[in-house]
Amino acid sequence: MLWSKYYIPTLKEDPAEAEIVSHKLLLRAGMIRKLTSGIYIYLPLGWKALQKISDIIRQEMNRFGAIEIRMPAVQPGDLWKESGRWDVYGRELLRFQDRHGRDYCLGPTHEEVITDLVRGEIKSYRQLPINLYQIQTKFRDEIRPRFGLMRGREFIMKDAYSFDRDDQGATKSYEDMYAAYVSIFEKLGLKFRAVEADSGPIGGSFSHEFMVLAETGEDTIAVCTECDFAANLEKAEVKYADTPDSPADCPELEKVFTPDKHSVEEVAKFLKVPEEKIVKTLLYDADGQAVAVLVRGDRELNEVKLKNLLDVIDLRLASAEQVQQWSGAPVGFAGPVGLNVDVIYADQELMFDNDFVIGANEKDTHYLHFDPRRDAKIKGYYDLRQITESDPCPRCGAKIELTKGIEVGHIFKLGTKYSEALRATFLDENGKERPMIMGCYGIGVSRVLAACIEQNHDENGIIFPPPIAPFDAHLLALNPKDELVKDKASEIYDALTAQGIDCLFDDRLERPGVKFKDADLIGLPLQIIVGARALQRGVIEIKIRHSGEKIELGLDEIVSGFQEVQKKVFEFYRL
């Protein structure tokens, strides 16, 4: 492809609207443009990269037995009413009516449609299992779209749905998809981890998230340095090697004056006790009910664990008024003794110690010498806090590391939630009607592109791994007015193209600096630089984008030499 005949509108400056690096670079490299909030136009380079990602996904999905279909973006409201999600999905579901006043929505996901299809077509155990997928534009009217392709309202997703006769089959389908996902992200040349995840509101028995590792990731994941344990922070279990001895006797509770000391940090400093000898009492409004949770002062409560324990839909930190009402004191002085809340849970860690400082439910007052078992009516001790790097791996006890990642894929074992709601049943060998066991498997295709850039860039621009790069190589004719340079570059372009190498040829009448900057910005893995100076010495130059290494090639060995360098680059990405 000739640059002069293509459309790559690069930008010198960072657009004001972009905050994170992938968003800035996607805009600057001329890959996307915003139409309106959370909705983007894919320009040629961006679209080509997305196609390459889609092709790899398609190839691996097919290899693992899934079959591609294409479902509509517009879906009838009736189906959503049937599954019960019309009322629970909330405002993220963009709804509208047609001219007859019938309800429709833009599909944020396709469980309803696929289940509707399958229930009408598949009636016998002989037709199972089946796994159908599509690569499609989804629409979710996100509360707050942000970060370019990272969280758009309109985005491209690959979603697959499996249907099985029994749980064993469903597990096999799940495992196949797990294997397919591992293969997909390996073939994309990305550094990633599969982590155990909370299955969230979609429900189901177990689930994994696929995380592209990047310092700028929004999710934190806990990874074991020894075994293959990896889990989303929300899910990561805190486990104690053995139960420590019961704590020693504890002096009686004693009130102390703590003027204006609200935070754990302030109280610790004021009373000269370590933060771990303080217990914080967090008050929550759980579906309207007051709940108190006790956690050590130096720990963070994990709200997902709490939510799962309580099994509630709406969990929120109590408002200042609620705190006043329930504790009888302003925020910062709540404590488990004399609290006007019936349900008190504690993190399991509190079983192992006593003699804590707690709030006294009175302004500017705390208690010393709190013993959880002696002084409070605690409903139960559970794993409720966030794991830290000083906790052992819950599997093997080795060291845990926390790293950042971007969720690009999520696989779920759904069970029969939708097949029961929509009556997708089949007849088994005994002629008995049974609901199909489902699984669903998503990859955020457009997010993969953003995540790829978050993981692979430097101060000059994108550094594409070869599988995602929109072109294999970037050929620069430094001064196309120089006949020799122009002819030689054209010759190289033809020779590489003949070898099936997809080459972007910068033939513009621009100064060299402009071309170098643009080449680094759009980040193709290899740059082939043809300039008068080198040509006089009978060589051209290849620059490897990720390492900056430059290799000179004689004019008679360009194609073979290029392929050798390319091989080295593939090895770097373990391809």
Place this chain on the structure above:
RNA sequence: CGGGAAGUGGCGCAGCCUGGUAGCGCACCUGCCUUGGGAGCAGGGGGCCGCUGGUUCAAAUCCAGUCUUCCCGACCA
């Protein structure tokens, strides 16, 4: 929805406080010149100052309302 910020040629911004000819850099067009890291010189085109209303002889500038966008929180591929 709660909290914060911003809307001025395609992009990045100044001007606003203290009302009176709309400005700078990049990009764009023409010519000269230049070609191994976003050159230089000369000439040129392009702006409902987000929108509506108000104050005023006069509004980008002051006032009110409204829309949009971005950032932080609740949601997710």
